[in-house]
Amino acid sequence: MPWIDLPNGPLPGIRARMREERPWYQCKNVASDEAELLLYEEIGGWDGTLAEDFLAELKTITAPKLKVRVSSPGGAVFEGLAIANALRSHPAEVTCQVDGLAASIASVIALAGDRLVMSPNSMLMVHEAAGCCLGNASDMQQMAELLDKISDNIAGAYASKAGGSVDDWRAAMRQETWYSADEAVAAGLADEVAQQPRRAQPGMPEPDEDDAPMAARWDLSVFRYAGRAAAPSPNPVSRAATGGIVTD
Numbered sequence: 001m002p003w004i005d006l007p008n009g010p011l012p013g014i015r016a017r018m019r020e021e022r023p024w025y026q027c028k029n030v031a032s033d034e035a036e037l038l039l040y041e042e043i044g045g046w047d048g049t050l051a052e053d054f055l056a057e058l059k060t061i062t063a064p065k066l067k068v069r070v071s072s073p074g075g076a077v078f079e080g081l082a083i084a085n086a087l088r089s090h091p092a093e094v095t096c097q098v099d100g101l102a103a104s105i106a107s108v109i110a111l112a113g114d115r116l117v118m119s120p121n122s123m124l125m126v127h128e129a130a131g132c133c134l135g136n137a138s139d140m141q142q143m144a145e146l147l148d149k150i151s152d153n154i155a156g157a158y159a160s161k162a163g164g165s166v167d168d169w170r171a172a173m174r175q176e177t178w179y180s181a182d183e184a185v186a187a188g189l190a191d192e193v194a195q196q197p198r199r200a201q202p203g204m205p206e207p208d209e210d211d212a213p214m215a216a217r218w219d220l221s222v223f224r225y226a227g228r229a230a231a232p233s234p235n236p237v238s239r240a241a242t243g244g245i246v247t248d
């Protein structure tokens with residue numbers, strides 16, 4: 001029988017491991033008209049972010065502006081799609097910001113806002129859906145067809161944001177393409193790179209302790225490349241088909 005618990009890759013969440021309790025998100029009001037939601041965990045799996053928990057938190061946000069800060073290696077695709085669709089349908093003006101890494105299905109979540117901002121030195125990664133199957137040849141053929149359908153669906157999300165075709169983005173996904181912040185903007189996946197935050201000047205208050213990013217401890221060796229530095233440069237995707245700029 002096909003098993004597709006984590007179809008976007010054999011991520012660390014597939015391993016049942018003991019760890020100390022720590023929040024996978026934080027939600028707070030940063031201004032009278034803006035709320036901030038931090039998504040700093042794997043998506044789904046045995047120790048990751050569950051869509052139902054995220055959606056319950058999202059429903060409490062009534063501010064007209066919402067910033068979703070993402071740093072995640074990805075995880076279960078259907079959990080991620082539920083989160084992405086909830087963000088798309090939220091009435092607030094949603095800005096997503098990649099603080100560290102938006103890989104795999106987390107990259108689709110990052111694209112779900114009205115704008116995507118890359119923090120300096122952050123990364124975004126796209127790759128093919130993957131999963132496990134136990135069964136006969138027919139089961140495995142069905143699994144292959146399902147994974148192709150899922151990958152086409154994800155490629156469509158990239159094409160809708162950045163232009164190009166589903167086939168173009170499937171090619172980028174097959175290569176497991178890592179984008180630096182500037183490369184994500186050049187590819188049309190992100191809208192801008194945030195300015196480097198300035199250091200506090202003497203006499204100025206220190207940043208609030210709650211503003212410090214939550215620790216992210218992931219084993220990137222489960223991917224083909226363990227980060228942008230180890231990966232080849234992205235191949236440009238033509239965006240002429242959707243009225244964008246031709247980049248190749």
